[in-house]
Amino acid sequence: MVRLRRAVPALALLAAGLAARGAAQDTTRAPRPFVEGGVFDKPYLSRLLGRTAIGGYAEAHARWERADGATEEAGFLLRRWNIFTATQVSDFVRIAAELEFEEGGEEITVEYAAIDVGIHPALTVRAGMLLSPLGRFNLSHDSPRNEFTDRPLVSTELLGVALSEPGLGVLGLVGLGGATRLTYELYAVNGFDDGLISDAAEGTRVALGRRNVEDNNSSPALVGRAAWSPRVGYEVGVSSHHGAYNVYRSEGVAVDERRDLTIWVVDAEARVAGVRVVGEAAAATIDVPPGLRGIYASRQRGLYVEALRPFGRAWVRTMPGSFFAAGARLDVVDFDADIPGDVVRRVTVGLNFRPTQDTVLKLNFVRGRTTDRFNNPSDQAGLLFSVATYF
Amino acid sequence: MHHRHRAGVVHPRRAALAVALAVAVAASGCDLLTTEAPDPGEVFDGPVDGLTAAELAAFVRGDREFGRPFAPSEGLGPIFNNVSCAACHSADGRGRIENALTRFSIGLDPALELGGPQIQDKAIPGAEAERLPAGVQVSVRLPPPVFGVGLIEAIPEATILALTDSLDTDGDGISGRPNWVTPPDFVPADEPGGGPEPRLGRFSRKAQVASILHQVAGAYHQDMGITSDFLPVENRNPLASRATEAADRVADPEIPAGTVRAVVNYVRLLAPPAPGADSPPRRQGAALFGSLGCARCHVPVLQTGPNPVAALANQPVRLYSDLLLHDMGDGLADNRPDGSASGSEWRTAPLWGLRLMRRFLNGDAFLLHDGRARSIEEAILLHGGEAQTARDGFAALGPDARAAVLDFVGSR
Numbered sequence: 001m002v003r004l005r006r007a008v009p010a011l012a013l014l015a016a017g018l019a020a021r022g023a024a025q026d027t028t029r030a031p032r033p034f035v036e037g038g039v040f041d042k043p044y045l046s047r048l049l050g051r052t053a054i055g056g057y058a059e060a061h062a063r064w065e066r067a068d069g070a071t072e073e074a075g076f077l078l079r080r081w082n083i084f085t086a087t088q089v090s091d092f093v094r095i096a097a098e099l100e101f102e103e104g105g106e107e108i109t110v111e112y113a114a115i116d117v118g119i120h121p122a123l124t125v126r127a128g129m130l131l132s133p134l135g136r137f138n139l140s141h142d143s144p145r146n147e148f149t150d151r152p153l154v155s156t157e158l159l160g161v162a163l164s165e166p167g168l169g170v171l172g173l174v175g176l177g178g179a180t181r182l183t184y185e186l187y188a189v190n191g192f193d194d195g196l197i198s199d200a201a202e203g204t205r206v207a208l209g210r211r212n213v214e215d216n217n218s219s220p221a222l223v224g225r226a227a228w229s230p231r232v233g234y235e236v237g238v239s240s241h242h243g244a245y246n247v248y249r250s251e252g253v254a255v256d257e258r259r260d261l262t263i264w265v266v267d268a269e270a271r272v273a274g275v276r277v278v279g280e281a282a283a284a285t286i287d288v289p290p291g292l293r294g295i296y297a298s299r300q301r302g303l304y305v306e307a308l309r310p311f312g313r314a315w316v317r318t319m320p321g322s323f324f325a326a327g328a329r330l331d332v333v334d335f336d337a338d339i340p341g342d343v344v345r346r347v348t349v350g351l352n353f354r355p356t357q358d359t360v361l362k363l364n365f366v367r368g369r370t371t372d373r374f375n376n377p378s379d380q381a382g383l384l385f386s387v388a389t390y391f
Numbered sequence: 392m393h394h395r396h397r398a399g400v401v402h403p404r405r406a407a408l409a410v411a412l413a414v415a416v417a418a419s420g421c422d423l424l425t426t427e428a429p430d431p432g433e434v435f436d437g438p439v440d441g442l443t444a445a446e447l448a449a450f451v452r453g454d455r456e457f458g459r460p461f462a463p464s465e466g467l468g469p470i471f472n473n474v475s476c477a478a479c480h481s482a483d484g485r486g487r488i489e490n491a492l493t494r495f496s497i498g499l500d501p502a503l504e505l506g507g508p509q510i511q512d513k514a515i516p517g518a519e520a521e522r523l524p525a526g527v528q529v530s531v532r533l534p535p536p537v538f539g540v541g542l543i544e545a546i547p548e549a550t551i552l553a554l555t556d557s558l559d560t561d562g563d564g565i566s567g568r569p570n571w572v573t574p575p576d577f578v579p580a581d582e583p584g585g586g587p588e589p590r591l592g593r594f595s596r597k598a599q600v601a602s603i604l605h606q607v608a609g610a611y612h613q614d615m616g617i618t619s620d621f622l623p624v625e626n627r628n629p630l631a632s633r634a635t636e637a638a639d640r641v642a643d644p645e646i647p648a649g650t651v652r653a654v655v656n657y658v659r660l661l662a663p664p665a666p667g668a669d670s671p672p673r674r675q676g677a678a679l680f681g682s683l684g685c686a687r688c689h690v691p692v693l694q695t696g697p698n699p700v701a702a703l704a705n706q707p708v709r710l711y712s713d714l715l716l717h718d719m720g721d722g723l724a725d726n727r728p729d730g731s732a733s734g735s736e737w738r739t740a741p742l743w744g745l746r747l748m749r750r751f752l753n754g755d756a757f758l759l760h761d762g763r764a765r766s767i768e769e770a771i772l773l774h775g776g777e778a779q780t781a782r783d784g785f786a787a788l789g790p791d792a793r794a795a796v797l798d799f800v801g802s803r
Contacts, residue, residue, distance in 0.1 A: 066426050068427070069427050194516065198516065201459075201462035201474060201475075256517075289514075289516045291513050291514030291515065291518065291519070292513060292514070295474060372477075372481075374481040374487065375753040
């Protein structure tokens, strides 16, 4: 009898949790998140009824990759194991964090840890280690949510996804009537550092300038994104990151010329005939030190476009919530827009199976071509299988 | 009766058919799906035939080092020209005009106090790139191909010296003279082209280099600003307007001797590409190449001698060069002596690999020591000095005969 008295509230809690989870999956009834798949749109958040929620995601790969007829990699990888926490501190204050373990623990980083103080739906103050709103993908890059094993090249190679920076700023949402809305985020952040040059052996690599945890030059950068969405599943966003990346002042003395990095990104999402189409295009302008011009690029650009078509819902009878999805993605990154070569192009086709919305098995075939600075081509192919799940 | 499938649902049979089709395509076009290895005869970066497994393993290690670019935080600079060996030698072949190096001196004085003997026109942040000083003799040098140098090294000195005719005793207007080079101290006597005595120069545009080790260690130091156990002192700009010592924070030497030796071994084992297929017009071109006198300097075949690497021993070397110095006239003169080579003398450039030159230069051609010639025909017509007679003979040929010569040379 005592056991039963204890079990009833527990069952009630479980039922409530499941109901909340079911509601979260029903997009017609759940409140629409600020960013779909963003920091406060994780499945674990709906599971716990207490003040603090803990969850995460894991991602494991099997990879077989070849280049110019030779096997480059054939092996297994625990790519990521991430832990999330989120706490509703009060009606107006919440805090979230993400701790990331990459490559089997070789790299451990605090990817996100920020405090939100909500003043009004149109104005929230956010401070901490932020996910920079530079393109939509950086804000929503969890592996269980993405449809392909590897992230878009433009995101990883040109924008440095996952790009998180210490910073402070504001975000908000403005309703424009009906389902139409405008969202914005604007932060002052530490910005990139000169690792994008000094740690880069193959010419300018913006991604190597991230992780500027202790601001190298005491000169904040600005990053912001504005997105217009007429309804769920349709959005156009514009974002930019601008700031000095080098140490040009030390103890009040000018020690170098100020050199800026400016990145612009346009992202879009739409649904056409049951196919979800997502893409981003990015362009970076880098002030390169005069002694490195001609080898280190001052202009880079890239894009990705992917299309995904779900099918076969409940084909697996034992998994009524399961479905398949077939998709394709095009990646292009031009590491030096002033010469014909130094370009990566890649096409990925994939077939996914989701036993539930939060778990995905991905099978991808990748075919790509890179060119060196002489424009000599090298061909790559890969067969990638991965499993990713929220927990 | 037509019926529409619900959005998001595909019939299982259609899906199965699609999967079967995908598998069939994958099976039928495996190379397309998994990439294809290039034909060994169609590249500049393949190993010579017949290497042992250990030699091939060393070749692969050297290949990795040859392609390895250096970042400033890894020791690049402080002043330099490019970030890796492969960044100048396209696919291990020749470079483009943008990669050309500027050498300078004052007579035989390498002008070290002015930053000689080479301009490093790039600099890492905090350092200052060099600019060409006034009043010096200048020579622009296109990065040469690096394949086949092991075969060149394996040709006995006596074979090359047998082709010399310094005083033109046979009266054909062509001399051919060796460049005797004193190797730097770091090249040991047991290294080919090393030791305290002058050795026959056989590498570089004026045959001013006698050993591959000298060439590779020098390229790391001069071209990339990478110090090694062989050249451990950083190259700096003596004319910099400010102190730049702190710019390169990596301790010297920045790479060990083993890395340099890995690259030496790699280029030593690089095979030249195979010549193109034989054909009647090509045979006519070959005959004209000989009768015009081109082959007196561009000697079609030399023979290697005994060698510790069996695959390099006693092999025919179809390089089309005598590896000797020839006076090429005022038009091609850089007026900058190099060792015992005068300002108008150049080593006969090997012709092997011309067949693939454009493929690895984005469709372009860069010929002669400074890349000024954009076609084989232009290069021939720019010949002078000892090659004047052959050049004039070529210019006097009819269109078909000219085309045959160009086809033959362009097929090497």
